[in-house]
Amino acid sequence: xxxxxxxxxxxxxxxxxxxxxxxxxxxxxxxxxxxxxxxxxxxxxxxxxxxxxxxxxxxxxxxxxxxxxxxxxxxxxxxxxxxxxxxxxxxxxxxxxxxxxxxxxxxxxxxxxx
Amino acid sequence: xxxxxxxxxxxxxxxxxxxxxxxxxxxxxxxxxxxxxxxxxxxxxxxxxxxxxxxxxxxxxxxxxxxxxxxxxxxxxxxxxxxxxxxxxxxxxxxxxxxxxxxxxxxxxxxxxxx
Numbered sequence: 073x074x075x076x077x078x079x080x081x082x083x084x085x086x087x088x089x090x091x092x093x094x095x096x097x098x099x100x101x102x103x104x105x106x107x108x109x110x111x112x113x114x115x116x117x118x119x120x121x122x123x124x125x126x127x128x129x130x131x132x133x134x135x136x137x138x139x140x141x142x143x144x145x146x147x148x149x150x151x152x153x154x155x156x157x158x159x160x161x162x163x164x165x166x167x168x169x170x171x172x173x174x175x176x177x178x179x180x181x182x183x184x185x186x
Numbered sequence: 187x188x189x190x191x192x193x194x195x196x197x198x199x200x201x202x203x204x205x206x207x208x209x210x211x212x213x214x215x216x217x218x219x220x221x222x223x224x225x226x227x228x229x230x231x232x233x234x235x236x237x238x239x240x241x242x243x244x245x246x247x248x249x250x251x252x253x254x255x256x257x258x259x260x261x262x263x264x265x266x267x268x269x270x271x272x273x274x275x276x277x278x279x280x281x282x283x284x285x286x287x288x289x290x291x292x293x294x295x296x297x298x299x300x301x
Contacts, residue, residue, distance in 0.1 A: 113293055115277070115289075130288060160229070177231040180230065
């Protein structure tokens with residue numbers, strides 16, 4: 073089982089550039105999430121989705137956009153990269169709603185904006 | 187607002203020592219869930235345990251044990267006879283009932299186990 077797969081693993085962007093972080097899962101999970109992890113900090117939720125076609129903002133959505141056209145894929149888009157978006161980004165999925173369903177995480181994408 | 191505090195930023199122990207990672211949480215919800223995740227040097231996050239607010243039984247899984255105490259709002263994690271492979275950052279997280287697993291994470295405790 074591949075689980076949750078994120079690409080790329082590393083990326084360096086210049087200020088103002090845009091990019092899409094890819095996330096796909098093969099567990100048929102309805103719920104998917106994007107978190108960012110800043111150095112020395114815990115993870116913060118950017119966006120989440122409860123199913124295809126449905127997305128909602130998390131704690132730190134500014135500067136990001138998401139879409140969920142299929143159950144499997146949940147890409148995260150940065151339109152105008154800023155140094156404050158330098159972080160490690162984790163995609164996750166869960167089987168059901170509510171926090172009693174543990175999250176399955178991808179291996180992360182390390183993004184640097186210079 | 188929910189909050190998770192992991193006051194220990196970094197802990198270093200020698201292999202075979204026991205070590206306890208502290209987690210203190212704040213929530214106004216009566217039903218909530220607590221988690222521990224492990225992040226080894228390779229970077230991925232690995233789920234370790236989930237505990238709901240109605241279950242205060244301690245749990246043991248091999249060398250790992252968890253002590254949940256509602257009276258002190260704590261959910262501490264103990265590793266017995268630590269090993270080098272336990273070296274990682276450990277995150278405590280809190281979630282409440284809702285439409286999605288919107289967890290609040292602590293800042294993590296980095297555990298370094300040396301020979």
